[in-house]
Amino acid sequence: DAAAVINDKKVTDHHAVIPTRNIREADLSALPVGERTILELVALRLLCAVAPPYIYDETSVTVDCTGAEFTAKGRTVKQPGWRALDAACRSSMKNAEPDKEAEDKALPELTEGQELPVTGAAVKEGKTTPPKHFTEDTLLSAMETAGAKDMPEDAERKGLGTPATRAGILEKLVSTGFLERKKSKKTVQLLPSHDAISLITVLPEQLQSPLLTAEWEYRLGEIERGELAPEDFMAEIT
The missing domain is CATH 1.10.460.10 (Topoisomerase I, domain 2)
Known part of the structure; x- marks a missing residue:
């Protein structure tokens, strides 16, 4: 239902870019590749907006080791929702960038105060980079x-x-x-x-x-x- 994401009362300077009903009768193969990709991305964004939600369980863990705190996050997908549609459509598009949001790995079940063994440690040398222009x-x-x-x-x-x-x-x-x-x-x-x-x-x-x-x-x-x-x-x- 597009009404769930489109509200004329909240429009200020101009509304969002959305496909019209003319797309149903248009010969998309006649469009240049670049224009067709843009149209497909606009249509995909509207479909994702009205698709089922992406549902996941996220776990955040803080571990203390000799006074130093370490954190870890894990994510378990319960319902892929709109992201499944997004991934499927992008895989069939030419020159379309894939979803850059990385999935966190799931963490095992843990309880507060639980002691965990240290299986290894390493020092990684690196350097910070200045902000990009x-x-x-x-x-x-x-x-x-x-x-x-x-x-x-x-x-x-x-x-x-x-x-x-x-x-x-x-x-x-x-x-x-x-x-x-x-x-x-x-x-x-x-x-x-x-x-x-x-x-x-x-x-x-x-x-x-x-x-x-x-x-x-x-x-x-x-x-x-x-x-x-x-x-x-x-x-x-x-």
């Missing part, structure tokens, strides 16, 4: 949840911009010379320009915070819905 996709995702760590659970509604304006904000930053596109292997990264770095250097730290911008975006949304008077908002920021 933003791409347009990752930056758009970051804008959607800006300030989430410092906000309540509804922080996703306090992101930067709206679904309809975020891409335009990035384009404006590129056209005005604050962001630069740089191709690296198969991806295109977004890097700050010299002007952007200079601007951030002189701006007060509070104005640089995405948390502040996200909060203002939320307040502007309240004004749009008639829940907050513009005068009250201006009084808060002056």
Whole structure:
């Protein structure tokens, strides 16, 4: 039942991309491979949204060994639900990426306070890697949840911009010379320009915070819905 996942009352700037009934009479084989794959992925997402839920039991264990804590998680699938449909459809699509979410192995039954034998130990040498540069996709995702760590659970509604304006904000930053596109292997990264770095250097730290911008975006949304008077908002920021 599509009504379970589609609610016109919650639509803001535009609705989700969904297939229409015309797909039933269309000759999909006549479409270019890329366009057909996109259409199939959109249709698959709608089918997964209305499919039975993916149900599993998850176990989390904390083990103490000479004062050091170690944790382990296990997952046992009870009902594959929509993920079975997703995996089956993706396996038949050309160039479609498989589900990257790895399945956790099941843990044996354990009781609190149970003693476990140490069967082996090893030291693995490694090094941390710096965060990757933003791409347009990752930056758009970051804008959607800006300030989430410092906000309540509804922080996703306090992101930067709206679904309809975020891409335009990035384009404006590129056209005005604050962001630069740089191709690296198969991806295109977004890097700050010299002007952007200079601007951030002189701006007060509070104005640089995405948390502040996200909060203002939320307040502007309240004004749009008639829940907050513009005068009250201006009084808060002056």
